[in-house]
Amino acid sequence: MKIEKAILAVITTNRSIVEGGAPIFVCETRKEAEDISANLEAITDGIAHELSEELFIIVKH
Amino acid sequence: MNEYTMPILFGVIIGTLGRILMLRTDYRQYPTYLHGKVIHVSLGFIAASLGSVAIPAIMELEFTAVTFLTVAATQFREVRNMERNTLTEVDSFELVPRGKTYIEGIAISFESRNYLVIFTSFISTLTFIVFDVYIALIAAIGCLGISMVLMSGKRIKNIVQIEHCPLHFKGAGLYVDNIYIMNIGLPERQDEILKYGLGFVLTPKNINTITTIANLGQRQAILHDVSVTLGVFRDSGTPALTPLIKRDLDDGRIGIFILPQIRNVNKAKKVIGAVPVLESAIRMPSESSFFRWRGDE
Known part of the structure; x- marks a missing residue:
């Protein structure tokens, strides 16, 4: 089986809600989370998706 | 020069002309490739020759010559493969790819256009031999018209x-x-x-x-x-x-x-x-x- 989509990174302002294998970036503010997501999106050629106010993921499609 | 020279020449010219006209109608699908056009006009010429030669062959009671048409069919299936391969190769470098279904559609139309050319040349030569050049001209224009209609297809x-x-x-x-x-x-x-x-x-x-x-x-x-x-x-x-x-x-x-x-x-x-x-x-x-x-x- 070929996995086509993968979570490359998790960016959060609330450390307690995430756990697991992908790299986790913990930020102080939402603004900081958005900036890091924008950079990671450009670097990894992925898309930044917003799951909740406190949580972004970068997904490779 | 014999009695079949003019009819065959007429059929070949009409058939090749038909292929050139049909190349123009698919401008959207096949933009700007000059070399691609040369390939398809040449193949159209071959198709036209095959269509034209069939009638004199039958008239000379050379029925086995018709088996040449099966060679043509194989040849034009190859055209379809060629188009499919080229477009699939190029597709991965498009910002927005065509997709396999579209490529298949283009490949199919390239194959079927050659058959339309054979058909047009066949009818042109037949009417030239049976009647005369004027009726052949009318029949040829009719065939080209039908080919255009058949090739246009529906739009979204x-x-x-x-x-x-x-x-x-x-x-x-x-x-x-x-x-x-x-x-x-x-x-x-x-x-x-x-x-x-x-x-x-x-x-x-x-x-x-x-x-x-x-x-x-x-x-x-x-x-x-x-x-x-x-x-x-x-x-x-x-x-x-x-x-x-x-x-x-x-x-x-x-x-x-x-x-x-x-x-x-x-x-x-x-x-x-x-x-x-x-x-x-x-x-x-x-x-x-x-x-x-x-x-x-």
């Missing part, structure tokens, strides 16, 4: 209604009308999409077209044609800026999200309307006996 505007619907966000979700397209997390990307994007909704006119426009290949063809004609606001490494089409599961409408460089709603509508309906996407559930036979209602 014949099977759906196209409406412009503004894009909007609910949270991070991008919507066209009520159709969910994708999740865009970053506010700056959202602003870009609202600034540069356009949304359209295609409403199918009947049950057959619901399945036809749901076909992923047909949808990709729409995106490709729009992106080629109106330009596309994206680059490699910006997957968030990808034109997409999603479907409303409720009623089969599809929502189109595009990022054209020429942001003109009327032009975009025209371009979407002019996208060919792909042969391999066409479904006709209404032709099924389950719909026509009303025995157990």
Whole structure:
């Protein structure tokens, strides 16, 4: 089986809600989370998706 | 020079002319390749020769010569493979790919055009030998006309209604009308999409077209044609800026999200309307006996 989509990174302002294998970036503010997501999106050629106010993921499609 | 020289020459010229005319009509599918054109005109010439030679061969009672036509069939199937391979190779470097269904459609039409050329040359030579050059000319023009009609095919505007619907966000979700397209997390990307994007909704006119426009290949063809004609606001490494089409599961409408460089709603509508309906996407559930036979209602 070929996995086509993968979570490359998790960016959060609330450390307690995430756990697991992908790299986790913990930020102080939402603004900081958005900036890091924008950079990671450009670097990894992925898309930044917003799951909740406190949580972004970068997904490779 | 013998009695067949003029009829054969006539058939070959008409057939090759037919191929050149049909190359012009597929400008959208095959832009700008000069060498590609040379290949197809040459193959058209070969097809025309085969069609023209068949009649004199039969008249000389050389019936086995007709088996040459089977060689032609093999040859033109090869044309289809060649087109498919070339376009598939090139497709991975398109900003918005054509998709396999579209490529298959183009390949099929290239094969069938050669058969139309054989048919045109065949009829032209036949009428030239049986009647005279004037009747042959009329028959040839008739054949070319029929070929043009056969090759034109349906367009998207014949099977759906196209409406412009503004894009909007609910949270991070991008919507066209009520159709969910994708999740865009970053506010700056959202602003870009609202600034540069356009949304359209295609409403199918009947049950057959619901399945036809749901076909992923047909949808990709729409995106490709729009992106080629109106330009596309994206680059490699910006997957968030990808034109997409999603479907409303409720009623089969599809929502189109595009990022054209020429942001003109009327032009975009025209371009979407002019996208060919792909042969391999066409479904006709209404032709099924389950719909026509009303025995157990």
